Amino acid sequence: MAEAIFTDDEVKQKPVHWDPYNVTYFSNPYPVFRRLREESPVYHNEEFDFYALSHYDDCVSVLGNRDDFISSKGGVLEFMKQQASAPSGMFIYEDPPLHTIHRRLLSRIFTPKRMGALETEIRDFCAQALDPLVGGKEFDFIVHLGTEMPMRVIGMLLGIPEEHLKEAQRVVDDNMRTEPGQPLAESGKGMTGEAYADFVDARIKNPTDDLMSDLIRAEFEDANGVTRTLTRAEILTMVALLFGAGNETTNRLIGWTGKLLSEHPDQRRAIREDMSLIPDAIEEVLRYESPGPYIGRTAAREVEFHGVKVPANSIVLSLVASANRDEQKFVDGDTFNIHRARHPHLTFGYGFHNCLGNALARVEGRIALEEVLKRFPDWEVDMDRAEMSSTATVRGWETLPAHI
Numbered sequence: 001m002a003e004a005i006f007t008d009d010e011v012k013q014k015p016v017h018w019d020p021y022n023v024t025y026f027s028n029p030y031p032v033f034r035r036l037r038e039e040s041p042v043y044h045n046e047e048f049d050f051y052a053l054s055h056y057d058d059c060v061s062v063l064g065n066r067d068d069f070i071s072s073k074g075g076v077l078e079f080m081k082q083q084a085s086a087p088s089g090m091f092i093y094e095d096p097p098l099h100t101i102h103r104r105l106l107s108r109i110f111t112p113k114r115m116g117a118l119e120t121e122i123r124d125f126c127a128q129a130l131d132p133l134v135g136g137k138e139f140d141f142i143v144h145l146g147t148e149m150p151m152r153v154i155g156m157l158l159g160i161p162e163e164h165l166k167e168a169q170r171v172v173d174d175n176m177r178t179e180p181g182q183p184l185a186e187s188g189k190g191m192t193g194e195a196y197a198d199f200v201d202a203r204i205k206n207p208t209d210d211l212m213s214d215l216i217r218a219e220f221e222d223a224n225g226v227t228r229t230l231t232r233a234e235i236l237t238m239v240a241l242l243f244g245a246g247n248e249t250t251n252r253l254i255g256w257t258g259k260l261l262s263e264h265p266d267q268r269r270a271i272r273e274d275m276s277l278i279p280d281a282i283e284e285v286l287r288y289e290s291p292g293p294y295i296g297r298t299a300a301r302e303v304e305f306h307g308v309k310v311p312a313n314s315i316v317l318s319l320v321a322s323a324n325r326d327e328q329k330f331v332d333g334d335t336f337n338i339h340r341a342r343h344p345h346l347t348f349g350y351g352f353h354n355c356l357g358n359a360l361a362r363v364e365g366r367i368a369l370e371e372v373l374k375r376f377p378d379w380e381v382d383m384d385r386a387e388m389s390s391t392a393t394v395r396g397w398e399t400l401p402a403h404i
């Protein structure tokens with residue numbers, strides 16, 4: 001499916017309207033996001049009953065204020081509407097004290113140092129994916145690299161054997177996939193991590209030196225002041241969280257990198273000539289095409305933005321993909337430019353819940369680009385054959401073939 005591009009006039013014809021499930025907006029939400037910033041910075045969608053904030057500063061105010069904007073009622077629209085509750089340990093959907101306790105525990109194990117030490121393995125996974133394609137005419141950023149490498153990295157971190165990975169991935173994918181234009185049918189299923197149960201049980205019996213074993217052994221003080229280790233259910237939930245949070249998102253980052261550098265061959269050439277530009281290039285890809293378009297919170301009390309009152313208990317979506325292009329923060333926000341002096345995007349969130357895996361995602365993005373460039377110095381994506389994935393929560397490509 002080719003990406004839909006609208007002229008400003010076409011977008012301006014209707015009163016400003018943003019529906020996260022509308023396939024047209026989904027394929028290119030930026031003209032609508034620009035209008036939201038200009039015409040309706042506190043946008044209320046009556047059909048789905050949510051408020052959307054599109055300015056950078058407003059998103060920062062929400063995400064940095066966990067007293068007034070809580071996570072324990074979910075972060076994804078469907079989940080919030082179903083008023084489902086997440087199992088203990090799914091700390092992306094927890095507030096203090098549980099969030100603080102669970103995040104601190106995982107941070108002790110999931111350190112940037114540990115992530116940085118994975119370079120060699122990440123490079124090997126890239127080589128396994130890319131080497132067989134050298135000498136060919138085509139390669140697919142998603143099919144060959146994006147769906148393979150991040151999954152293997154998490155699998156290795158958690159010690160999930162290769163043969164279990166595909167099944168675990170299938171459960172996560174089934175959980176996220178929607179019919180085009182439709183909300184998720186039953187979000188929340190799959191959060192319990194049952195797909196990994198056999199294997200976690202085996203680790204509980206025979207711990208090794210991997211992250212999962214550290215998680216099993218780690219002692220912490222729980223919300224009742226009791227010092228203990230995690231329950232089996234909590235471990236399964238945290239594994240499900242890591243698998244769910246770190247796979248599809250990083251996969252989409254790899255896809256957007258392929259697409260944007262295909263569309264900007266001058267910037268690709270600059271990177272090839274000076275590979276030290278890669279970390280900046282990845283930051284710019286993250287800013288320009290955030291895999292997650294929004295981050296949801298619930299207002300704990302009535303709040304006010306730009307003179308508009310948002311009632312207590314409202315769903316408030318911070319449109320980080322819009323904030324990342326807010327002209328008040330980024331000069332020429334709609335221009336992809338790896339040479340920007342700073343890229344302080346909100347793609348990994350902001351504040352207390354900011355992405356715990358961001359160091360890992362950045363290493364994976366950097367190494368993926370290095371390894372692609374080493375083998376395929378030039379490429380052109382085939383947009384007529386590319387397909388977007390149909391999830392409203394993580395935006396990106398399902399297939400992205402490139403001529404090499």
Ligand code: HEM
Binds near residue numbers: 075290352
């Ligand atoms: C490009 C890739 C990634 C993107 C765009 C991304 C994005 C995000 C965002 C926006 C949040 C904040 C959610 C909120 O505020 O409610 C988050 C949280 C989180 N991410 Fe990532 N993520 C990525 C990769 C990863 C990876 C590789 C891992 C680990 C393997 C990971 C693990 C987590 C965890 C555990 C949280 C929960 C943090 C908390 O609630 O305190 N993420 N991520």
